[in-house]
Amino acid sequence: MNFVALLYEQVNRMESSTQYQLLYLRLKKEILADVYPIGSILPSENDLCAAANLSRSTVRQALGQLETEGYIIKQKGKGSIVKSKSRSLNLLSFHGFSAMVDKTKMSTLSVQEPSYSSWPEDFHFELSELEKAAACIHFARVRAVEGRPVMYELTFVPNLNLPNFVRRFKLNQSFFEFLAKEYQLEITGMEQQIWAVAAPPFVAQHLRVELNSPVLKINRKYHSNRSHLNLYSILYCNTEKYALGNTSGVINQSI
Amino acid sequence: MNFVALLYEQVNRMESSTQYQLLYLRLKKEILADVYPIGSILPSENDLCAAANLSRSTVRQALGQLETEGYIIKQKGKGSIVKSKSRSLNLLSFHGFSAMVDKTKMSTLSVQEPSYSSWPEDFHFELSELEKAAACIHFARVRAVEGRPVMYELTFVPNLNLPNFVRRFKLNQSFFEFLAKEYQLEITGMEQQIWAVAAPPFVAQHLRVELNSPVLKINRKYHSNRSHLNLYSILYCNTEKYALGNTSGVINQSI
DNA sequence: AAATTCAACTTGTACGTACAAGTTTATTTG
DNA sequence: CAAATAAACTTGTACGTACAAGTTGAATTT
Numbered sequence: 235m236n237f238v239a240l241l242y243e244q245v246n247r248m249e250s251s252t253q254y255q256l257l258y259l260r261l262k263k264e265i266l267a268d269v270y271p272i273g274s275i276l277p278s279e280n281d282l283c284a285a286a287n288l289s290r291s292t293v294r295q296a297l298g299q300l301e302t303e304g305y306i307i308k309q310k311g312k313g314s315i316v317k318s319k320s321r322s323l324n325l326l327s328f329h330g331f332s333a334m335v336d337k338t339k340m341s342t343l344s345v346q347e348p349s350y351s352s353w354p355e356d357f358h359f360e361l362s363e364l365e366k367a368a369a370c371i372h373f374a375r376v377r378a379v380e381g382r383p384v385m386y387e388l389t390f391v392p393n394l395n396l397p398n399f400v401r402r403f404k405l406n407q408s409f410f411e412f413l414a415k416e417y418q419l420e421i422t423g424m425e426q427q428i429w430a431v432a433a434p435p436f437v438a439q440h441l442r443v444e445l446n447s448p449v450l451k452i453n454r455k456y457h458s459n460r461s462h463l464n465l466y467s468i469l470y471c472n473t474e475k476y477a478l479g480n481t482s483g484v485i486n487q488s489i
Numbered sequence: 490m491n492f493v494a495l496l497y498e499q500v501n502r503m504e505s506s507t508q509y510q511l512l513y514l515r516l517k518k519e520i521l522a523d524v525y526p527i528g529s530i531l532p533s534e535n536d537l538c539a540a541a542n543l544s545r546s547t548v549r550q551a552l553g554q555l556e557t558e559g560y561i562i563k564q565k566g567k568g569s570i571v572k573s574k575s576r577s578l579n580l581l582s583f584h585g586f587s588a589m590v591d592k593t594k595m596s597t598l599s600v601q602e603p604s605y606s607s608w609p610e611d612f613h614f615e616l617s618e619l620e621k622a623a624a625c626i627h628f629a630r631v632r633a634v635e636g637r638p639v640m641y642e643l644t645f646v647p648n649l650n651l652p653n654f655v656r657r658f659k660l661n662q663s664f665f666e667f668l669a670k671e672y673q674l675e676i677t678g679m680e681q682q683i684w685a686v687a688a689p690p691f692v693a694q695h696l697r698v699e700l701n702s703p704v705l706k707i708n709r710k711y712h713s714n715r716s717h718l719n720l721y722s723i724l725y726c727n728t729e730k731y732a733l734g735n736t737s738g739v740i741n742q743s744i
Numbered sequence: 745a746a747a748t749t750c751a752a753c754t755t756g757t758a759c760g761t762a763c764a765a766g767t768t769t770a771t772t773t774g
Numbered sequence: 775c776a777a778a779t780a781a782a783c784t785t786g787t788a789c790g791t792a793c794a795a796g797t798t799g800a801a802t803t804t
Contacts, residue, residue, distance in 0.1 A: 252756085252757060252758090253757075253758070254757075254758085278783080278784060278785085279784080279785070280783095280784085288758085288759090289758060289759050289760065290759095290760090291757090291758070291759070291760085292757080292758055292759080294785090294786095295757085295758090297785095302557055308785065308786090309766085309767090309784085309785075310765065310766050310767080310784075310785045310786060311765075311766030311767035311768080311783085311784050311785065311786095312766080312767060312768085312784065312785080313767095313784060313785075314785085324579055324737045325737075326683065423736065423737060424736070424737050425734065425735070425736045426734060426735060426736075427732035427733065427734040428581065428683070428705065428728070428732055428733045428734065429705075429728040429732050429733075430685040430686070430703035430704050430705045430726070430728050431685070431703055431728075432702070432703050447687075448685035448686055448687050448703035448704070449685050449703070450683065450684075450685045450705075453732075471685070473683070473684040473685050473686075477682035477683055477684050477708075478682065478683040478684075479680065479681060479682040479683065480680070480681060481678065481679070481680045481681075482578055482579045482580075482678060482679050507786085507787060507788090508787075508788070509787075509788085533753080533754060533755085534754080534755070535753095535754085543788085543789090544788060544789050544790065545789095545790090546787090546788070546789070546790085547787080547788055547789080549755090549756095550787085550788090552755095563755065563756090564754085564755075564796085564797090565754075565755045565756060565795065565796050565797080566753085566754050566755065566756095566795075566796030566797035566798080567754060567755080567796080567797060567798085568754060568755075568797095569755085
């Protein structure tokens with residue numbers, strides 16, 4: 235089976251399928267496109283039934299999937315409230331000591347504009363034959379909080395059916411939102427490995443820390459809804475002032 | 490409302506409730522008690538219907554919750570296979586470069602046996618009044634892989650309705666499994682913060698690394714099914730040979 | 745003996761009904 | 775006008791039916 239056939243199969247798997255999945259996909263797209271912005275309430279289950287000519291159980295199945303993936307929160311008596319525009323993946327992200335870092339205080343510096351190249355010789359993850367054969371899209375950027383560099387990020391993407399990526403992607407926008415909007419490419423999962431390492435020269439320079447001072451190194455492999463397309467990142471983090479943090483599980487703070 | 494009243498309310502919330510939740514709780518307990526060991530198959534949906542005198546939709550709701558919490562995997566045509574004895578929390582855990590570290594090669598060294606004490610003065614998480622008023626159960630241990638220390642773990646637990654903890658808990662057993670079995674205390678969520686720091690003397694000693702070499706420091710707050718009881722850990726990790734890693738999201742590796 | 749077919753299982757999808765329980769808004773009542 | 779009440783919503787739980795689709799193992803055929 236060649237590559238084109240594989241792609242067609244994937245599209246079929248995504249687009250045909252069952253009634254509740256079709257509704258789920260439609261609602262997800264509409265949430266992403268701000269038809270239902272964050273904080274708004276989806277049409278009631280009965281309205282969705284009437285509009286799509288489906289039974290309530292089927293509608294509830296679609297909404298249930300949206301809920302478990304973190305897009306909406308359902309509230310008895312009220313409705314389904316849009317919570318987030320992306321599946322909660324539980325990435326590590328920067329936190330202050332109490333609250334999350336204010337997004338308005340974050341800035342992005344370009345280190346390496348997007349370009350097509352070959353894969354690094356000593357790449358940190360195993361690549362499939364398909365990925366090896368494709369060109370490697372590479373870019374690098376530094377994230378800063380209040381002007382202080384906190385993260386140096388190198389990204390590697392196999393150029394598989396991502397037309398005009400280099401021309402279209404600008405470093406100061408959200409990478410994941412760009413992929414979702416332009417290519418309907420959604421990140422569905424991730425693996426990562428974390429080390430504490432002594433900062434090598436190029437890292438010390440970009441993060442403005444002393445040579446050999448302790449920094450976090452994170453290797454990430456992102457999985458997507460295209461089964462042969464994975465994204466790769468190497469992150470170096472300066473945790474002197476801001477820690478990396480995350481939250482997992484259902485936190486029950488009732489009473 | 491006093492503490493005892495709160496406890497009663499919690500027990501009521503857990504034990505009364507709905508049909509599918511009762512079945513869910515019963516099956517979860519039986520999985521934990523090895524009535525259905527890992528890898529085994531639960532009774533079929535129809536069998537569960539007949540045994541509990543419930544409709545299939547209700548049974549499926551209970552199984553669905555077990556599935557989303559990571560206890561079972563459902564397979565069309567086969568059945569519900571027991572996958573894990575605890576909710577998958579997506580903690581960071583040690584990995585080798587390719588496969589997970591062999592559990593038989595892990596050992597635990599005692600650094601500080603469990604004892605009752607007061608809370609540290611400069612504790613890393615905000616404590617509630619209830620927690621502050623309780624005594625602090627503290628212990629510390631070092632985890633080693635192939636004789637090489639990789640993690641130094643300090644644990645702090647408020648002594649709230651955990652009778653005879655110090656006498657009953659042995660450091661070489663799983664802390665979470667002990668809590669589930671002895672006190673029906675389940676970990677439901679977690680927050681963590683991560684830094685790369687220069688190893689201070691006591692850490693360098695326990696992890697057998699050079700003073701000021703880079704190590705991971707992780708502060709964790711575990712949430713439990715008792716809404717006023719949280720567990721706290723400080724971890725120091727030597728990542729020279731083994732990285733910390735995790736996986737999140739649904740990984741779709743079909744085709 | 746090996747391959748095929750078929751029957752008996754399993755879970756998945758989709759429809760339907762009925763009532764419980766929480767929220768909001770309009771109505772009634774004092 | 776303010777408060778209590780009622781009606782009209784919302785989602786949650788629980789029951790039922792029917793068929794589709796995947797898995798397994800026994801029966802049949804080759």
